[in-house]
Amino acid sequence: MNWHGMYTLFVKEVLRFMKVAIQTILTPVVTVLLYLLVFGSVLSKHVTVYANVPYLVFLVPGLMMMAVLQNAFANSSSSLFQSKMTGNVIFMLLSPLSELEIYIAYVGASIIRGMSVGIGVWAASLIFTTLPVTRVDMVVLFTMVGGGILGGLGLISAILAEKWDHIAAFQNFVVLPLSFLSGVFYSINKLPPFWENVSLFNPFFYLIDGFRFGFLGVSDKPVHLSISISILFFIVVSIVCLGILRIGYKMRT
Numbered sequence: 001m002n003w004h005g006m007y008t009l010f011v012k013e014v015l016r017f018m019k020v021a022i023q024t025i026l027t028p029v030v031t032v033l034l035y036l037l038v039f040g041s042v043l044s045k046h047v048t049v050y051a052n053v054p055y056l057v058f059l060v061p062g063l064m065m066m067a068v069l070q071n072a073f074a075n076s077s078s079s080l081f082q083s084k085m086t087g088n089v090i091f092m093l094l095s096p097l098s099e100l101e102i103y104i105a106y107v108g109a110s111i112i113r114g115m116s117v118g119i120g121v122w123a124a125s126l127i128f129t130t131l132p133v134t135r136v137d138m139v140v141l142f143t144m145v146g147g148g149i150l151g152g153l154g155l156i157s158a159i160l161a162e163k164w165d166h167i168a169a170f171q172n173f174v175v176l177p178l179s180f181l182s183g184v185f186y187s188i189n190k191l192p193p194f195w196e197n198v199s200l201f202n203p204f205f206y207l208i209d210g211f212r213f214g215f216l217g218v219s220d221k222p223v224h225l226s227i228s229i230s231i232l233f234f235i236v237v238s239i240v241c242l243g244i245l246r247i248g249y250k251m252r253t
Helices: 003-018 021-043 055-086 089-094 099-125 136-160 164-180 193-199 203-216 223-247
Strands: none
Touching: 003 021, 003 055, 003 099, 021 055, 021 099, 055 089, 055 099, 055 136, 055 164, 055 203, 099 136, 099 223, 136 164, 136 203, 136 223, 164 203, 203 223
C-alpha cells in the first residue's frame, strides 16, 4: 500500500469540499432543516409511528441519513468527473497509486463529507428536539457503510458519465427517489402490503432503518437484516467500482 500517496489524495479531496463549505456542508444542512420544519410542524401532532416516540424524533435520524447518502454521492461524483473534464485525472493515473488506494481516498473523503453534513443536521435539530442515542456503534456503522456505498456509486457514475447531465440524471432519477422512498418520512409497516414488499427491495431502506435503530432502539425490520444487506450492498458496489478503476474504463483516453 502506498500509504503516503493515498493519504495525500484523501486530504486533497477533503480540502476540496472544505474550501467551499458553505456550498458543500451548510447548504445541505439548511435544505434538510427546511424538511424538518415543514414535516415536523405539520405532521408531528397527527402522526404516530412508534409508541412513545414523537414523530419529530422519528424524523430526524431519517433526514440525517438521507443527507449523508446524498452528499457522499455528490462528493465523489463531482470531484472525479470534474477531474475528467479538466484533464487533470491523468496526473492521478500516472501516480504510483493502485485502484484500491484511489478508491479508498475518494470514498473516505465522501464519508467525511456525509458525516459532516449529518452532524450539522443533528446540531440544527437540537433547536426543536433532543435525539436519544441507544447504540453508538450502530450509528457509526451505518454512517460508514452508507457513506461508502454512495461514495462508490458516485465514482461509478462519474466514470461512466460523459457530461454533467449524466451525473445529474443518476442523482435525480436513482439516488433521490431511493432516498425519499426508503422510510425517511414514514414507517414501511404503515404501507399497504404490496408497497411494503416493494420497499424491501430498496437497499437505502436498510441503511436508514438500521441508522434509526442506533438512535431510537426500534426499527421496522430486524437490525441484523439491515446490517447484512447493507454490508452486502457495500461489497458489491466496491467490487464493481474497483473493477472499473482497474481497467481504466473511460479514464485512459
